[in-house]
Amino acid sequence: xxxxxxxxxxxxxxxxxxxxxxxLLCSKVKKLHPDLAEKSIAVLVPAYNEELTIKNCIDAMxxxxxxxxxxxxxxxxxxxxxxxxxxxxxxxEPDGRRPGYQLAYKPVKGVYRSNxxxxxxxxxxxxxxxxxxxxxxxxxxxxxxxxxxxADSMLEANALKYVNQYFHDSDIVALGGTVxxxxxxEKRGGVIMEKFKGPGLIKSQIINYTHGFYVRKLTQSFxxxxxxxxxxxxxxxKDILVEVNGFRSTVGEDIDITLxxxxxxxxxxxxxxxxxxxxxxCYTECPENLPNFYKQRIRWQKAFVDCILIYWSRLSRxxxxxxxxxFAIDGxxxxxxxxxxxxxxxxxxxxxxxxxxxxxxxxxxxVVVNALQIIISLGLCKKYGSSYTALDYVKMFLFSQMELxxxxxxxxxxxxxxxxxxxxxxxxxxxxxxxxxxxISQNIASGSN
Numbered sequence: 001x002x003x004x005x006x007x008x009x010x011x012x013x014x015x016x017x018x019x020x021x022x023x024l025l026c027s028k029v030k031k032l033h034p035d036l037a038e039k040s041i042a043v044l045v046p047a048y049n050e051e052l053t054i055k056n057c058i059d060a061m062x063x064x065x066x067x068x069x070x071x072x073x074x075x076x077x078x079x080x081x082x083x084x085x086x087x088x089x090x091x092x093e094p095d096g097r098r099p100g101y102q103l104a105y106k107p108v109k110g111v112y113r114s115n116x117x118x119x120x121x122x123x124x125x126x127x128x129x130x131x132x133x134x135x136x137x138x139x140x141x142x143x144x145x146x147x148x149x150x151a152d153s154m155l156e157a158n159a160l161k162y163v164n165q166y167f168h169d170s171d172i173v174a175l176g177g178t179v180x181x182x183x184x185x186e187k188r189g190g191v192i193m194e195k196f197k198g199p200g201l202i203k204s205q206i207i208n209y210t211h212g213f214y215v216r217k218l219t220q221s222f223x224x225x226x227x228x229x230x231x232x233x234x235x236x237x238k239d240i241l242v243e244v245n246g247f248r249s250t251v252g253e254d255i256d257i258t259l260x261x262x263x264x265x266x267x268x269x270x271x272x273x274x275x276x277x278x279x280x281x282c283y284t285e286c287p288e289n290l291p292n293f294y295k296q297r298i299r300w301q302k303a304f305v306d307c308i309l310i311y312w313s314r315l316s317r318x319x320x321x322x323x324x325x326x327f328a329i330d331g332x333x334x335x336x337x338x339x340x341x342x343x344x345x346x347x348x349x350x351x352x353x354x355x356x357x358x359x360x361x362x363x364x365x366x367v368v369v370n371a372l373q374i375i376i377s378l379g380l381c382k383k384y385g386s387s388y389t390a391l392d393y394v395k396m397f398l399f400s401q402m403e404l405x406x407x408x409x410x411x412x413x414x415x416x417x418x419x420x421x422x423x424x425x426x427x428x429x430x431x432x433x434x435x436x437x438x439x440i441s442q443n444i445a446s447g448s449n
Contacts, residue, residue: 008334009362015330016369022219024376029384030279032161038068039164042141042238043149046133048076050151051085053285058089060154060283062117066161071120072137073151077106077127086122090114095121097142103135103246111140130231131247138241147235148254152285154182155233156192162280163235173272174236174261176229177280178213178384181206185283196392196399201293204407205286207374207400214278214380215373221276225322227331228255229274233282240264251422252303259311259327263318278384294414301336301418308332336415367404374400 043061047054054073061071075083086092092112099108106128114120125136138146145167149155159177166175183202184195196206220226229236231254244260247253258274265272287293308328315324378393388396 011329012334013365013369015334016366016373019215019219020369020373020376022222023215023373023380026222027214027218027278027380027383030162030165030277032158032279033165034065034161036165036168038066039145039167040143041066041069041145041147041160041163041235042137042143043069043071043147043155043160044134044137044141045071045073045149045151046076046130046137047073047078047082047086047151048127048130048133049078049080049082051078051081053152054082054085055089056154057149057151058117058120061120063157064155064160065157066164068143069119069160070141070143071117072123072141073120074123074125074133074137076125076129076133083122083124087112089116090120090122091116092122097121097140099136099139101139102242103139105132105136105139108136108140129249131249131253134253135246138238138246141238144238145235146238146241147233148231149282150232150284153179153232154283156281156283159233159280159282162277166275166277166280167235167237169273171271171273172275173240173265173270174229174234174258174274175277175280176217176226176275177233177235177282178276178278179209179230179232180281180283180386181209181286182283183286183288191387193387194392196388196396199288200399200403201290201407202286202288203396203399204403205293207396207403209286210381210396211374211377211400213276214377214384217276218278218380220322220326221274223322223326224273224275225320225326226258226274226276227323227327228252229258230254232284233280235277235280236261250303250306251299252306255303255307256310259307259319259323262320262323263311263314266318266320278380297411297414298418298421301415302422302424304331304336305419305422308336336419367401370404371397371401 045057050057073086075086090112091114093115095111095113097111097113106126108123108125110124112122112124114122121140123136123140125133134148145163147160147163163175163177166172180194181202184197184206186193186195196203217226234254234257236257240261241247241257244257244264248256248260250256261274264270287296311319312328315328319327374397378396381388382393
């Protein structure tokens with residue numbers, strides 16, 4: 001057991017060196033070139049019981065600085081007043097748009113177009129889940145590029161311009177943007193001001209998102225090995241989504257579609273890239289209490305386990321080496337599997353006289369590496385245009401060290417619990433209660449550039 005623990009520790013440290021060096025040395029802010037020709041973009045917003053949050057999303061869409069785009073909101077058989085709220089906000093009229101009949105999904109009851117915003121459409125369909133809704137949106141979209149967005153996500157005003165700019169690189173077929181926590185954002189003089197405030201759970205998620213995007217995704221993007229393009233904000237060429245048969249109905253359609261595209265590129269010997277676009281930003285509402293946080297993270301872990309079971313047997317054959325390293329080794333071995341081995345080792349050290357000193361040395365190294373990565377992620381946060389104050393950054397660093405003994409341990413437990421709960425076979429929307437953060441959409445629509 002000790003040998004396994006030490007071997008895992010060595011591999012862990014190797015990956016941490018990559019996550020430290022690559023973001024520090026290889027990050028470069030792309031200057032926005034607003035005069036580029038606008039590729040056509042369809043923004044797909046699957047919505048299930050989103051009557052509280054859908055207004056924020058629509059208001060943010062109305063403030064986008066981009067001309068050649070359409071918004072497609074897919075009402076997936078909501079049981080609340082989502083459709084009525086959409087009708088009220090958009091003044092809907094029946095529309096004659098026809099599907100492409102390229103993907104399968106539950107029957108569509110009607111397609112509508114907004115009188116207030118002619119570029120916004122609503123697809124009203126029978127309930128089939130998030131993946132099913134996305135497939136319907138893809139099939140009805142007429143644009144070259146498809147963006148997937150959660151109904152509680154709000155695009156920053158220049159987000160589509162950055163997406164367009166990245167896709168002018170012919171090697172790029174898909175990208176993920178930066179997702180930020182909406183709680184705490186304030187509007188001052190038409191500019192979004194991010195604030196590090198709120199309960200500890202929200203602060204923990206701000207730290208987690210900042211580190212996850214500016215350190216982990218930036219590193220994986222450098223190696224063309226992004227494991228998951230977040231469902232909260234991802235962009236793809238429509239034709240490649242059709243080629244891989246769209247989204248699969250599962251608890252984690254975003255990680256699955258990312259892996260399907262990697263597999264497709266390898267099978268067809270296409271030297272294309274899936275990248276992280278840090279300059280393209282959207283805001284999302286994070287869970288504000290432990291029950292909802294637990295439900296969200298359990299769903300994420302179940303999604304990861306699902307893809308491990310599906311893709312594991314063909315990883316070495318059908319995927320590039322980089323994807324294998326970050327998905328199988330970093331994701332599974334150092335994430336899910338090590339959660340179990342760490343727990344067993346700690347129990348052994350406490351009750352069976354294991355080498356506590358070695359464990360403490362490894363813990364100390366981990367704390368130092370984590371602190372260094374947090375400093376780097378906060379520096380990149382500033383570099384890529386965040387508006388936190390200097391005092392906020394100090395508070396964020398100090399809080400990140402405190403959470404090592406609190407919320408970080410909760411994530412360890414969730415990794416273990418979510419692995420077991422995968423076998424519950426519950427593949428629904430995984431609904432997490434939303435508060436509908438008041439008026440924040442006006443902040444996002446105003447833009448920060």
